[in-house]
Amino acid sequence: MAATYVSYFGFVIKSVRGMFTGGPRYYAWLSFLVLLMAAGAAAYYRQAVLGLGVTGMTDQVSWGLYIANFTFLVGVAAAAVMMVIPGYLYHDKAVKGGVLLGEMVAIGAILMCLLFVMADLGRPDRMWHMIPPFGKFNFPVSMLAWDVLVLNGYLLLNLHVPGYLLYKRYRGEEPAKWLYLPFVYISIVWAISIHTVTAFLYTGLAGRPFWNAAILAPRFIASAFCAGPAFIVLVLEIVRGWTRFPMGDRLITFLRQVVLIAGLINIFLLISEIFTEFYAASAHVASARYLFFGLHGHDALVPWIWTSISLNVLALLALVSRRFEQRGLVVRNLPLAMLIVAIWIEKGMGLVFPGFIPTPLGEIVEYLPSANEVVVSAGIWGLGLFVMTVLIKHAVDIETGAVAKNN
Amino acid sequence: MSGGSRIRPGDVKRRGFLKLLTALTAGAVTAPADAEAFDLDAFLQKHFHQMSDDEKRRTLQRLEQDYNDKYERDDFTVVADGPTPGVKFAYALNLSKCIGCRRCVHACVQENNQHRGREERGDQVEYIRVLEMEKGSLDLEKAVHDYDHEVPAEDKYYMPVQCHHCNAAPCVKACPVEATWQEPDGIVVVDYNWCIGCRYCAAACPYWARKFNWIEPRLPADEINPDTHYLGNRPRYKGVMEKCTFCINRVRKGLNPACHDICPTGSRKFGNLLDKDSVIRRIIDHKRIYILKEEVGTDPSFYYFFD
Numbered sequence: 001m002a003a004t005y006v007s008y009f010g011f012v013i014k015s016v017r018g019m020f021t022g023g024p025r026y027y028a029w030l031s032f033l034v035l036l037m038a039a040g041a042a043a044y045y046r047q048a049v050l051g052l053g054v055t056g057m058t059d060q061v062s063w064g065l066y067i068a069n070f071t072f073l074v075g076v077a078a079a080a081v082m083m084v085i086p087g088y089l090y091h092d093k094a095v096k097g098g099v100l101l102g103e104m105v106a107i108g109a110i111l112m113c114l115l116f117v118m119a120d121l122g123r124p125d126r127m128w129h130m131i132p133p134f135g136k137f138n139f140p141v142s143m144l145a146w147d148v149l150v151l152n153g154y155l156l157l158n159l160h161v162p163g164y165l166l167y168k169r170y171r172g173e174e175p176a177k178w179l180y181l182p183f184v185y186i187s188i189v190w191a192i193s194i195h196t197v198t199a200f201l202y203t204g205l206a207g208r209p210f211w212n213a214a215i216l217a218p219r220f221i222a223s224a225f226c227a228g229p230a231f232i233v234l235v236l237e238i239v240r241g242w243t244r245f246p247m248g249d250r251l252i253t254f255l256r257q258v259v260l261i262a263g264l265i266n267i268f269l270l271i272s273e274i275f276t277e278f279y280a281a282s283a284h285v286a287s288a289r290y291l292f293f294g295l296h297g298h299d300a301l302v303p304w305i306w307t308s309i310s311l312n313v314l315a316l317l318a319l320v321s322r323r324f325e326q327r328g329l330v331v332r333n334l335p336l337a338m339l340i341v342a343i344w345i346e347k348g349m350g351l352v353f354p355g356f357i358p359t360p361l362g363e364i365v366e367y368l369p370s371a372n373e374v375v376v377s378a379g380i381w382g383l384g385l386f387v388m389t390v391l392i393k394h395a396v397d398i399e400t401g402a403v404a405k406n407n
Numbered sequence: 408m409s410g411g412s413r414i415r416p417g418d419v420k421r422r423g424f425l426k427l428l429t430a431l432t433a434g435a436v437t438a439p440a441d442a443e444a445f446d447l448d449a450f451l452q453k454h455f456h457q458m459s460d461d462e463k464r465r466t467l468q469r470l471e472q473d474y475n476d477k478y479e480r481d482d483f484t485v486v487a488d489g490p491t492p493g494v495k496f497a498y499a500l501n502l503s504k505c506i507g508c509r510r511c512v513h514a515c516v517q518e519n520n521q522h523r524g525r526e527e528r529g530d531q532v533e534y535i536r537v538l539e540m541e542k543g544s545l546d547l548e549k550a551v552h553d554y555d556h557e558v559p560a561e562d563k564y565y566m567p568v569q570c571h572h573c574n575a576a577p578c579v580k581a582c583p584v585e586a587t588w589q590e591p592d593g594i595v596v597v598d599y600n601w602c603i604g605c606r607y608c609a610a611a612c613p614y615w616a617r618k619f620n621w622i623e624p625r626l627p628a629d630e631i632n633p634d635t636h637y638l639g640n641r642p643r644y645k646g647v648m649e650k651c652t653f654c655i656n657r658v659r660k661g662l663n664p665a666c667h668d669i670c671p672t673g674s675r676k677f678g679n680l681l682d683k684d685s686v687i688r689r690i691i692d693h694k695r696i697y698i699l700k701e702e703v704g705t706d707p708s709f710y711y712f713f714d
Contacts, residue, residue: 059617122605122606123646126602136456137583142583205610206703360613362549363552
């Protein structure tokens with residue numbers, strides 16, 4: 001038993017050392033992320049002292065940039081399942097090689113989700129009120145309680161599976177299937193659940209007609225499986241270009257197909273939504289009208305949503321034509337970056353903000369995030385990307401044998 | 408009240424990006440003088456329902472002390488009078504009579520110790536929003552929120568909206584920590600010491616009745632109402648939600664809500680739904696009743712009626 005702990009301790013030491021060993025570009029990137037984190041921490045301190053009044057949020061638009069980022073990142077986290085299914089379930093060797101990296105992206109994304117929710121709390125000092133038996137956790141009634149549960153569960157699943165596999169690989173041993181495969185099966189359903197529950201958070205509110213639509217959950221899933229794998233492809237391209245991590249073309253081709261199909265479904269669902277809202281033109285169309293065309297002279301979100309739709313359409317056309325697949329690194333990945341931006345806009349400016357505009361009493365107050373809010377958000381992104389980076393570096397170290405027990 | 412009643416942080420100006428960065432690097436963030444200091448007893452305080460009678464008594468004493476210290480007074484009382492069996496409160500508002508004078512709004516702010524905003528910013532916390540409606544329409548999207556002229560105006564009618572104390576309250580379902588609930592007498596309350604400030608209840612409310620403390624509430628000591636209830640008008644904290652409680656500190660003593668008593672037109676009626684002879688029962692049994700957003704299924708305790 002003691003020997004196991006000693007061995008595990010050695011694993012941790014070597015891994016951490018590996019995570020922070022790299023070339024000048026690697027250090028430059030990490031330093032940049034640390035800077036973001038420092039600025040974010042300072043801005044968060046200011047918010048903690050003065051209150052959420054330092055954000056642009058109001059009683060009219062009571063959720064903003066934090067919850068928008070949270071919603072987007074749940075999708076990125078869920079997207080790892082698109083590699084888990086072919087990798088673990090169907091033993092597709094090309095996919096299986098990269099699935100660890102997808103899981104590392106998921107860990108970073110979930111971490112950001114949790115931090116964005118925490119940043120949004122008016123009383124972060126009372127977090128313990130959620131933890132039974134000391135607190136009171138309104139489960140199963142509150143959808144937010146569900147969300148806390150599924151997100152933390154997903155984080156644990158994604159820490160366990162790759163953690164175990166990498167440790168075994170480090171020791172040069174075959175992993176015991178019963179110690180990870182059951183969790184893989186659970187994580188597949190769980191991944192779908194995190195974004196479904198996050199959608200239900202919105203659709204469950206009968207007093208907000210813009211959100212109270214059954215199409216929301218399917219659209220969340222479709223957009224997640226478009227933006228998420230697109231994000232993972234960008235990560236894979238970087239890993240492939242800068243490390244000796246073994247990766248064939250097939251993995252990236254497969255993920256680009258997932259992005260394309262999910263993106264097309266997302267657009268189809270968007271069209272269904274727009275048709276239903278505007279053709280019947282019921283009284284409930286106010287938020288959608290505000291979003292797409294502006295309402296009574298208020299039109300802050302109009303340029304955003306049309307930018308998002310344009311990026312979506314152009315990027316999907318580029319992917320359909322397959323003309324850019326063999327081009328250079330930047331050109332072939334540009335459509336993917338466009339889709340990520342498009343869907344990030346769609347979740348924030350396209351979904352969270354307009355749900356509050358007009359208010360349930362018909363008042364129109366627009367929302368613009370404050371500088372402090374933007375810096376806090378950037379800090380959380382910095383932290384998430386930092387964790388993602390060192391975890392991916394770690395996976396690469398182990399897979400390439402740079403970090404191993406007898407090394 | 409130009410641009411509607413936007414909550415703007417009273418003590419926090421919007422700064423430019425550069426100014427912000429300068430402030431951050433210089434560490435120029437100091438707590439406001441009236442900010443709450445860390446207090447272990449307050450931090451560890453249990454949920455209202457989890458406290459024993461003895462713990463409740465001690466908590467109320469501690470709060471009285473805290474408020475007296477904070478606002479430099481000696482007359483704070485914080486009670487926790489419970490509901491009376493056989494009482495279920497309901498409110499009715501006569502849309503034919505209301506003239507939109509907003510006296511109810513201001514009486515409410517005084518009674519309930521709300522955050523006093525600045526007139527020019529319009530960031531005061533107000534539980535009642537009076538809508539100026541077009542005659543011939545009940546469409547809230549045509550309502551005017553920031554009317555500023557002599558009332559009543561020609562061809563308009565007025566519709567004050569506040570918490571509807573729903574019997575199937577979406578806010579109660581939404582709260583992840585059970586910090587808000589409906590009391591047996593029908594009042595929907597918030598435990599300000601339990602709320603974590605996630606604002607999901609505010610997103611859930613179809614009546615826009617829940618108001619958040621975006622900053623440390625500004626409450627001048629000489630404007631304070633020191634007769635308070637734990638679940639009602641005691642001073643609030645930064646970062647928590649609050650709302651109308653039908654003036655729980657008054658109605659549990661047999662008085663009417665402050666908005667009811669101030670109304671110069673007698674548009675506001677309040678009473679016990681379970682008492683067959685109450686004014687509220689007479690109205691519900693004999694008048695034409697309108698329930699705002701009945702289709703949302705919230706089953707409110709707040710009714711509108713017409714003469």
